[in-house]
Amino acid sequence: MGAEVHESGVDREFLSLERELTLLLRRARASSGEMARQVHPDLEPAAYGLLVCLDDSGPQRATDLAAFIGVGKATMSRQLRALEELGLVAREPDPADGRAWLVRLTEEGGARFRTVRAGRRERYVRQLAGWDRAEVAELARLLHQLNSSAEG
Numbered sequence: 001m002g003a004e005v006h007e008s009g010v011d012r013e014f015l016s017l018e019r020e021l022t023l024l025l026r027r028a029r030a031s032s033g034e035m036a037r038q039v040h041p042d043l044e045p046a047a048y049g050l051l052v053c054l055d056d057s058g059p060q061r062a063t064d065l066a067a068f069i070g071v072g073k074a075t076m077s078r079q080l081r082a083l084e085e086l087g088l089v090a091r092e093p094d095p096a097d098g099r100a101w102l103v104r105l106t107e108e109g110g111a112r113f114r115t116v117r118a119g120r121r122e123r124y125v126r127q128l129a130g131w132d133r134a135e136v137a138e139l140a141r142l143l144h145q146l147n148s149s150a151e152g
Contacts, residue, residue, distance in 0.1 A: 031120070038116045039109075040086050047079050051105065051113045054089065059102035061094065088112070 033045035046069075053068050054060060060068075066076035080103055083089040088109030094100040105113065128136055 035116050035120060038119070039112045040088060042082075042086060043088070044079065044082065047083055050079060050083065051088065051109065052117075054103065054105045055110065055113055055117070059092065059104035061100055062103055065103060083109070 029045070032048045036043040036045045036048040039048070039051065049069050050065055053065060062076050062080060063073065065080075066073055069076070071079075080089060080091075084091070086109075087106055089103050090106050091101045091103055094102045
């Protein structure tokens with residue numbers, strides 16, 4: 001019965017989607033590790049996402065960062081402590097709540113991160129040089145749609 005299920009067009013499409021996403025995610029994990037090391041040789045690959053969030057959104061509370069990344073408070077505290085020790089982030093009092101702290105990129109952390117991010121974008125431009133701009137826009141739109149549906 002299982003083989004029959006895989007014969008339908010819809011199932012083949014979803015199997016193909018699964019294979020392509022698995023490959024994409026495997027490459028993305030490897031790329032995140034490489035980019036993390038470029039920011040700082042001692043930076044954990046998982047912490048790269050924190051730098052993305054801080055660069056995109058500005059200073060954030062640790063609880064918001066933990067929710068964004070999908071980790072617990074203890075894991076977030078450990079990662080932030082490591083980033084602070086590397087000089088990539090700093091904590092400052094939250095002006096909206098004196099009991100809370102905001103985490104922000106340091107000048108050095110922001111400069112290192114943006115250099116690596118610019119290099120990644122240049123690789124995308126090279127990899128997709130043969131694509132029409134409309135295809136790149138459509139890929140971005142579809143990935144956004146996939147990411148949005150996963151959040152809900």
